[in-house]
Amino acid sequence: MILNYNSAQALRAFLEQEHLGMQKKFGQNFLINPQIRNDLVQALDAPCESEVWEIGPGLGAMTDLLLKKGLIVKAFEIDNGFIRVLKDLFSDNKNFTLVEGDAMKTWSAHLPAGKYLFGNLPYNIAAALLADFIEKGNIFSRIVVTVQREVALRMAARAGSPDYSSFSVLCASAYKVKPLTVIHRDSFYPQPNVESMAVLLEKKEACGYPAVFYPLLRALFSSRRKTIKNNLLTFLSSRFNRQAQGICADILSQNNLNGSERAERLELEAFLSLAKSIDNMRI
Ligand code: SAM
Secondary structure, three states, X not given: OOOOOOOHHHHHHHHHHOOOOOOHHHOOOEEOOHHHHHHHHHHHOOOOOOEEEEEOOOOOHHXXXXXXXXXEEEEEEOOHHHHHHHXXXXXXXXXXXXXXXXXXXXXXXXXOOOOEEEEEOOOOOHHHHHHHHXXXXXXXXXXXXXXXXXXXXXXXXXXXXXXXXXXXXXXXXXXXXXXXXXXXXXXXXXXXXXXXXXXXXXXXXXXXXXXXXXXXXXXXXXXXXXXXXHHHHHHHHHHHHHHHHHHHHHHHHHOOOOOOOOHHHOOHHHXXXXXXXXXXXOO
């Protein structure tokens, strides 16, 4: 089976011939620009024979490039029709493994992961999947993914910018985030309604986050209109009941915060320090 991944017309004809439909709910947009596909694989910069997890291989355009570079590919795909095509194309290749089903549910059974993560991610799960990897400690050495432009901006945002969110802090807790390039709609078939962006994430030196860091982060960003003090108090009340008021005051003072600050102004280090203070309270 020879597939022309570079032409919308050829892909449409192939899908028709194979009686395959496109499923909007799975965020299916094929990257039909060969130059961009090559650039993304280059940016991953994975040495031959290293293991790469590819999320959402689709019809295998990028999978083919990764395998041709001598990489060992574990591909996670949900669409049964695409799974059939991927098996036809690559099941003879000893460097290819296909994991069928929802990557959100399947990935944890395949640990330890390789050092690399790659993919033109399905936009409906991109942020949730990356967050899940980080929160569960599955940190890759290097990641190259294509995501919705807004998601990429949130990933790379710094404190004080309008795009800054708990997801920005989460990404910064594990990675240096570098936006690579905007990918215009016409590089995809079918064209998505939104612009896309490729992003590179490079693993930071491990610094060890207490388990409370992640729920705390979500809690402090949960109500943007509220101050740190109010969000922190709500969070502590669910853990320390009536002692929460006093503990909240202690933690704020230990961290040189007066409580009127808002989460979107705090850097990663401030969240880490708050999490460590709460962690110490449990001893
Ligand atoms: N990699 C291909 C390319 O660039 O041309 C296709 C990328 S397309 C944006 C996203 C792919 O992810 C589709 O193949 C879709 O079926 C798959 N997908 C969507 N949701 C998924 C999920 N929860 N788990 C695994 N794969 C998923």
